[in-house]
Amino acid sequence: MTVERDGSLTLRVPPRCDPVRAERFVAGSEVWLADKVRRREEHPPAHPVRAFREGESFFYLGREYRLLVDDLADHEAKASPGTVKLVAGRLVLSENLAKDPRTARRAVIGWYRRTGLRWAASRLQPWAARLGVPEPAVRVRDVGNRWGTYRQSTSDPGTMALHWAIFQLPSHLVDYVIAHELAHIKLSGHGPGYWKLLRTAMPECEERRAELDDLGRRLWLGDVVDGKP
Template sequence: MDGRDFLVAVSARRKRLGLTVERDGTLTLRTPVRCDVARAEDFLRQSRAWIDSKLSQRDQHRPAHPVRAFRDGETFRYLGREYRLLLVNEDTAPVRLAAGRLRMDEAVAAEPARARRDLIAWYRKAGLRWSRGRLQPWAARMEVPEPAVTVRDVGNRWGTYRPAEGDTGTMALHWAVFQLPTHLVDYVIAHELAHIKVSGHGSDYWTLLKRAIPECEARKEELDDLGRRLWMGQIVGRN
């Protein structure tokens, strides 16, 4: 519509139509199972001003993701702190955090594609260990069951929640999230936990999230700003 393409996501849990502008500018229309085309088109027509506003905001805050090289002194963030890379020749894990330095095996660093893969694997492992300790308190605060959690690449989102029949479902967090300060990682966790009760991002959703994090709007703005400047895996000589 209006020269724009919309990805349509159909959910049996959803009762109302919703729209999401992803980090890459993709527009996702979220619909209930039984939603005719005319209703969807009318919803999009009524949402034109909102779409224009969100895309304009995105244009003003375009991604500026850094490119990294695997050399001594290069900096990488973990939970809001910067750590300098130290290339070592040790019979240990390919990547580990020790004595205030992010240590990487020299043989690994000599192969950028492998170094990228091993560093992302470290973020996934460290992030999963950290998030498991935070999940239960937030689930208790929001009065929702604690879901299973994974850390992986979830594309253009910071996190997702997928319900499942007969259990609590699964939350997936993007590995890059764990470069953020802890209060923003907590925001992402709470954001996904809220979807256990409410699908979509309507007024009921934000009311629930605001009860858990009264300053959630400020945290969202901070996430939008810092998120566009996170390292997303770009390395020298590779997109």
């Protein structure tokens, strides 16, 4: 059972689970759910809004990069629309792209997806080895109210999808999300057996989970100044 970032509740059960048993499980989790609701009320989401102005802060793997709006990059953007780069400690966006917040949003999110995918691919093997699971295919995209998902397959190790926004977090928290999803290859749900498995690969997983809950509520999720997605 998972309380999603929007406050909704997701309960995953085996295919032939008795509905009555599932209802009893939810009813028996009343204290746990009340604690989750209390924490959310005490620490509401505070996701920032971006305007893509010179000097604005963006984060990649926990490090802050100031935005550089550079008209000299326009020729490169015309040749390769959506071009965003890290150059000398600055996140460089062409002036042409920065003029429209929605266009800039697509370009920057595209950059997070590309660079995040390369980074995640390099981290998959070590965590899969620790958990004793095969390496699934990896995608980086918007996965809604979750930081990651894992989808099983009968013909291959399945597919892991990671939210592009997690690559703003420090690397050890991205590792946590990756390990968290890899553990689902062996065990679905978040019962005691699941957490025991995850702790074998990442003994500090509870601490990292709490840190993710705290930092995650302050990540940029794509909101821009004109209020349009």
